[in-house]
Amino acid sequence: MLVVHHLNNSRSQRILWLLEELEIPYEIKKYQRGSDMLAPKELKEVHPLGKSPVITDGDVTLAESGAIIEYIIEKYGAGKATPPAAGKLDNLFFTHYAEGTLMPILVNKLVFTIIPQRVPFYIRPVANIIFGSVSKQLLEPNIETNSKFVEAHLAKTKADFFAGGDHPTSADYQMLFPLEAIKQRAPGHLGPNMKAWVDRVHARPAFKRALEKGGQYDLAS
């Protein structure tokens, strides 16, 4: 039986969505973030990197969202997550782009917001100046460029999903977490087609089942 080692409020929610969408039997083993927001040590017993998502499937232990999604689709997908031929390259691109380019920028936006709040109070004013300036000069323009790019792609495809078809493919499973993060943490950058895409995913029965099984997940609210 495939087991999803699922951390609350994390990228592994998209693995649950994929499994529900493809109607693949699985078990969930749940892990809760500590008060420091980090994954608990027990995850290190599953995989040495100690992060989520990670799955076990018989002898296989596999981490890294993109790898897990591709593994599940290839082994259990039965063609249900195959992109249309014309969207194969878009699917390949967005499958890598979600974690290779977009997520690191969004994680840094979060880190750069949190750090000034956590330094000793007497250096907080200087910290605010430094991190505010880096955000403005480096991060915000980067989020803007990337959001406009994603928005333009969705506007151009004129289809429901990233690869241009009528069903989600690996690109959609990968893109869910970063687009939810933009909706929550940088809503000014969420274009109308991005918003429609997130709403469309959230309305799917499979997504709702995954949410119920995964438990607390702030990004879908």
Add this chain to the structure above:
Amino acid sequence: MLVVHHLNNSRSQRILWLLEELEIPYEIKKYQRGSDMLAPKELKEVHPLGKSPVITDGDVTLAESGAIIEYIIEKYGAGKATPPAAGKLDNLFFTHYAEGTLMPILVNKLVFTIIPQRVPFYIRPVANIIFGSVSKQLLEPNIETNSKFVEAHLAKTKADFFAGGDHPTSADYQMLFPLEAIKQRAPGHLGPNMKAWVDRVHARPAFKRALEKGGQYDLAS
């Protein structure tokens, strides 16, 4: 003809290595970083994200290292970059892990080193304290965990390349840039098997040809 839009000192050096290794004909169009270390605006004319690597191949314009490497191997690889059956999952994992997990940490190490050097001199002492503390508490333990994980994998495979075979596969092309970065910027974290792997890649005739064609590339020194 496949064209690599190649930025000096960038992740696109690994695309040149791949093309030389597979003996695929290609052209290079070179771009130089500005004094701000960023990619020049001309790259935005090739792809809206304005980054490198990006390739054009007839009607296809494709960015994102992982996507480019998979595209080239599938279209032109003729089986030469196929992983052994037993290493297929390792290949899948490291192909995503290189940019999805390892690179963002290494980029942040660089960013967190550069920022304190660029703030006005009168807040530099406070900046050094803040960024030094974040590096020590957050980044360094993360680099250590990941380096040990990569080292353990290479020690375990007892083979020349990441997927356990005698020739490079997509995992190796993806892992080259982050492992070169650890060798240069965090040499204390470079384990003996990681060092042997980097040296082995750098000794390959195809890598040397790629280096000659790509021009200035600090990470290979």
